Amino acid sequence: MRRGQNGKYETVEQCGCEGRQKESVVADLEGTLTRSKSSFPYFMLVALEAGSLFRAVILLIASPFAWFLHHIISEDAAIRMLTMVAMAGLRVKDIEAVSRAVLPKFYGEDIHPETWRVFSGCGARGRCVVTASPRIMVEFFCKHHLGADTVLGSELHVTPSGHATGLLRWPGALVGASKRLAVKNHFGDAQPGIGLGDRSSDLPFLALCKEAYIVPKKQVQQVPMQELFNPVVFHDGRLVQRPTQLVALLTLxxxxxxxxxxxxxxxxxxxxxxxxxxxxxxxxxxxxxxxxxxxxxxxxxxxxxxxxxxxxxxxxxxxxxxxxxxxxxxxxxxxxxxxxxxxxxxxxxxxxxxxxxxxxxxxxxxxxxxxxxxxxxxxxxxxxxxxxxxxxxxxxxxxxxxxxxxxxxxxxxxxxxxxxxxxxxxxxxxxxxxxxxxxxxxxxxxxxxxxxxxxxxxxxxxxxxxxxxxxxxxxxQCTSYTRRDKYRILTGGDGSVKQQQQQINSERKAAA
Missing domain, CATH: 3.40.1130 (Glycerol-3-phosphate (1)-acyltransferase)
Incomplete structure (x- = not known):
């Protein structure tokens, strides 16, 4: 373990990333890979874009109770509540569409530079993201834009008709011991190389890693979109700004x-x-x-x-x-x-x-x-x-x-x-x-x-x-994208998202 003189984990700034191409890395998402610790804006986007204005209002009203649960009761209870309000009754294919066309833009504008330096410097086949958020929300972004090999997240319970019940499958939200269990089951007997987290509930899974680092809470500049594994080029949705509680309140x-x-x-x-x-x-x-x-x-x-x-x-x-x-x-x-x-x-x-x-x-x-x-x-x-x-x-x-x-x-x-x-x-x-x-x-x-x-x-x-x-x-920037290409990327019509995103990335590098 990499611990400082006070017995605590060292900060991510102290992690060298040279020669790590064969190392595996497992990182938390909110507050670690992203600068913001709150997952509320992304639940709000799902509630509004896949649901309705009425659902968004109910979620905003419920947000103080979710904050209370998170800080006083448990993080697991808060995630369960947000999931229930934002997703209960929605079609899974609508949630997937929002996670593909709307959420990546807001996630991509909030990536932490130091965590990204370490995460991107590790082996492409050993990058793992673990999060308390439902996996259906984050998997597309993490794999296609962060280059993650695996995404471990809370599993949404779905009816045979393809609708979300709003409940989470066992073991519930991946926090604390359940997050550790998910990482342990994924890596098996192999020990993850580097662990990255930002809160006390991340410590159990960090203890599994050869090296572990904490992302301190401080103001940092976001990673430029062009530096991601694949930059977010096309996006959808009605909201211009990331809907934090204050922005959501003013918008509604x-x-x-x-x-x-x-x-x-x-x-x-x-x-x-x-x-x-x-x-x-x-x-x-x-x-x-x-x-x-x-x-x-x-x-x-x-x-x-x-x-x-x-x-x-x-x-x-x-x-x-x-x-x-x-x-x-x-x-x-x-x-x-x-x-x-x-x-x-x-x-x-x-x-x-x-x-x-x-x-x-x-x-x-x-x-x-x-x-x-x-x-x-x-x-x-x-x-x-x-x-x-x-x-x-x-x-x-x-x-x-x-x-x-x-x-x-x-x-x-x-x-x-x-x-x-x-x-x-x-x-x-x-x-x-x-x-x-x-x-x-x-x-x-x-x-x-x-x-x-x-x-x-x-x-x-x-x-x-x-x-x-x-x-x-x-x-x-001039591109060779057509109207059909844009719609395919946003709807996932032909499965060529990665290829087309790489095309525009190469065009940008050539232009530079």
């Missing part, structure tokens, strides 16, 4: 106010003349920042649209074309591959749905360009990460009047796009933010000699060059 209190405010904002901006919309934005707390030079052939303040200008922008939310029109001072027709009926009904600008039939869509766009300006988002779907998906090259074959536009929405409470949720509500969630902010940057119109029609440049090169221009403007 704001929710009814946000709904009412969103309805007012939507109603006023739909009925107001376009010339006055920027003024109402300011009055209603919506911030719009316009940068760059608007093309000379666009008449601001007029509903008359000049012919043939195609605005090509990255796709962050369904409101991209709306804010673009407000920035221009004239309505621009939006062409899109998919849009909900509700969004289409409430849209203050003309919206044309494409069919994904290349010839038919090309004919439709050409016809629309003969009558006015268009805006298209060639990524094919919204994206909230600082990356750009692969651009479709179709638009480059139809006109040489192309103006790239970089759009960047800033949200503090709710995301205005989703994969798993109801996309019809994307519009409302964005304008439910206390101060929704859109930044529109107009880039210079593409020179004729760099277009497909006038310059003879291949349409793919035109699309790639515009993608790079937008990425450079926003500080984002």
């Amino acid at each position: 209190l704001w929710f009814p106010v946000g709904v009412l405010l969103a309805l007012v904002r939507l109603w006023v901006c739909l009925l107001a003349p376009l010339d006055y919309v920027p003024l109402f934005y300011k009055l209603l707390g919506i911030k719009l920042t316009v940068k760059g030079e608007i093309p000379d052939n666009i008449e601001r303040g007029s509903r008359k649209r000049a012919k043939g200008v195609l605005f090509v922008c990255c796709h962050r939310t369904v409101l991209d074309p709306v804010f673009l029109s407000v920035a221009l001072g004239t309505r621009v027709t939006a062409v899109t591959y998919s849009v909900s009926r509700l969004t289409e009904l409430l849209s203050p600008i003309p919206t044309v749905r494409l069919t994904r039939n290349r010839e038919r869509d090309a004919a439709s766009i050409k016809k629309l360009l003969e009558h006015g300006n268009l805006v298209i988002c060639p990524e094919g779907t919204t994206c909230r990460e600082p990356v750009l998906l692969r651009f479709s090259a179709l638009f480059a074959e139809l006109t040489d009047q192309i103006v790239p536009v970089a759009v960047l929405p800033r949200m503090t409470m709710f995301y205005g796009n989703t994969v798993r949720g109801y996309k019809a509500f994307d519009l409302f969630f964005f304008i439910m933010n206390p101060v929704p902010h859109y930044e529109i940057t107009f880039l210079r119109q593409l020179p004729a000699d760099r277009t497909h029609i006038s310059g003879g440049v291949s349409s793919l090169e035109v699309a790639n060059s515009i993608q790079k221009m937008l990425a450079d403007t926003l500080g984002f």
Whole structure:
């Protein structure tokens, strides 16, 4: 055992990690691998994203009782209570979907640098994570993003119909002696090399290890996402911030106010003349920042649209074309591959749905360009990460009047796009933010000699060059990911998550 002069375990900072490639390591998750000791935010995310707003409210009300159980009665009782409230009655496949698409982003932003230094420095086939949280919540993140070989966690009891009962299978929550037993059963007669923990209930399993270290409670900087085994690139969920008790309380209190405010904002901006919309934005707390030079052939303040200008922008939310029109001072027709009926009904600008039939869509766009300006988002779907998906090259074959536009929405409470949720509500969630902010940057119109029609440049090169221009403007990364790749990663459709995450990781290293 590695103990200091006072008989206590040494801190993780004193653990050397060189030459540990063949060593095994077993580490606790909350408070050890992560900086935060609390598992409440992750139960809240499951309750809200896999359950409902009502379940989230009940969990928040129950959180003081869980805190009391954890600190006065037992950690096991607190975990059992959180599990019951957050998961009872939910479909297991919904919990798994949240653990794959929502939780990794928040776990990944909270990794402890010293623990990660030791954990990642040990052998890839001997990394073990042990946690009191239900294994179903943490296994995907630990294996795919931390490179863990094994995850030992509390086991959820599931009905034959695939629903969680909210109960934990024997021996209950993995704390204290039960955590030691799980580690002992996994390693058998072999002795784990390094043990990492942060609390008294971790001491029993630490006693099994050749070396053991404690992670002290102090403020440290998080590990940059790019340094994880696989960085979290695509993620889902409505909440922007990790829902600690305070953040969850403020979010739930704001929710009814946000709904009412969103309805007012939507109603006023739909009925107001376009010339006055920027003024109402300011009055209603919506911030719009316009940068760059608007093309000379666009008449601001007029509903008359000049012919043939195609605005090509990255796709962050369904409101991209709306804010673009407000920035221009004239309505621009939006062409899109998919849009909900509700969004289409409430849209203050003309919206044309494409069919994904290349010839038919090309004919439709050409016809629309003969009558006015268009805006298209060639990524094919919204994206909230600082990356750009692969651009479709179709638009480059139809006109040489192309103006790239970089759009960047800033949200503090709710995301205005989703994969798993109801996309019809994307519009409302964005304008439910206390101060929704859109930044529109107009880039210079593409020179004729760099277009497909006038310059003879291949349409793919035109699309790639515009993608790079937008990425450079926003500080984002160009990728070869498509809309389908994003959905596969978030839904686990083809089981290739690890391979695709490694692809974007290698692309980042190559770019650096």
